[in-house]
Amino acid sequence: EVQLVESGGVVVQPGGSLRLSCAASGFTFDDYTMHWVRQAPGKGLEWVSLISWDGGSTYYADSVKGRFTISRDNSKNSLYLQMNSLRTEDTALYYCAKGASSGYWIFDYWGQGTLVTVSS
Amino acid sequence: DIQMTQSPSTLSASVGDRVTITCRASQSISSWLAWYQQKPGKAPKLLIYKASSLESGVPSRFSGSGSGTEFTLTISSLQPDDFATYYCQQYNTQGTFGQGTKVEIK
Numbered sequence: 001e002v003q004l005v006e007s008g009g010v011v012v013q014p015g016g017s018l019r020l021s022c023a024a025s026g027f028t029f030d031d032y033t034m035h036w037v038r039q040a041p042g043k044g045l046e047w048v049s050l051i052s053w054d055g056g057s058t059y060y061a062d063s064v065k066g067r068f069t070i071s072r073d074n075s076k077n078s079l080y081l082q083m084n085s086l087r088t089e090d091t092a093l094y095y096c097a098k099g100a101s102s103g104y105w106i107f108d109y110w111g112q113g114t115l116v117t118v119s120s
Numbered sequence: 121d122i123q124m125t126q127s128p129s130t131l132s133a134s135v136g137d138r139v140t141i142t143c144r145a146s147q148s149i150s151s152w153l154a155w156y157q158q159k160p161g162k163a164p165k166l167l168i169y170k171a172s173s174l175e176s177g178v179p180s181r182f183s184g185s186g187s188g189t190e191f192t193l194t195i196s197s198l199q200p201d202d203f204a205t206y207y208c209q210q211y212n213t214q215g216t217f218g219q220g221t222k223v224e225i226k
Contacts, residue, residue: 105211
């Protein structure tokens with residue numbers, strides 16, 4: 001059974017930094033592209049970042065480019081999101097999502113999310 | 121950037137109704153479209169990909185159609201478990217979601 005478990009979400013002040021983690025199990029982690037997708041309270045879904053199976057390619061939404069860094073450790077079946085220069089508009093539930101075999105931009109499994117609140 | 125617009129934003133329906141949700145792209149995305157279902161407090165669930173391909177395990181009452189810029193998600197006979205919010209997502213260029221359609225009980 002595929003499981004994705006996010007952690008690291010806390011309350012942080014504007015301008016602060018945070019690192020999110022996602023522990024993956026139930027599939028061959030290093031075969032798949034992985035993503036972070038976020039959802040502000042009461043709002044819709046926003047794709048945040050992608051990392052290829054080997055970490056060699058990364059992509060970011062314009063809203064986070066230059067502030068967030070996605071990475072992975074295939075030896076630990078783990079995905080990360082380093083978040084710097086946080087803004088109030090980054091407040092959201094952050095989901096870790098697996099890219100599908102049918103298309104790596106399709107999200108076929110999701111974690112339950114970790115809540116990041118940016119507030120003074 | 122490709123913008124995705126769903127309609128309606130909210131839909132009131134009864135069990136057994138046929139329900140259709142529309143998703144329009146700001147430019148052609150061929151068939152690179154997925155649909156997700158999200159229930160309150162839960163993560164989204166993939167329903168359909170490549171506009172009309174049903175994800176494994178998803179009931180056959182869900183179907184998708186369309187290509188280019190206009191797409192539809194149809195639920196042939198609404199069941200109690202289907203009251204949720206539905207999102208389309210284009211993946212022609214990165215991944216952009218529509219704003220969501222909430223299907224509520226009439």
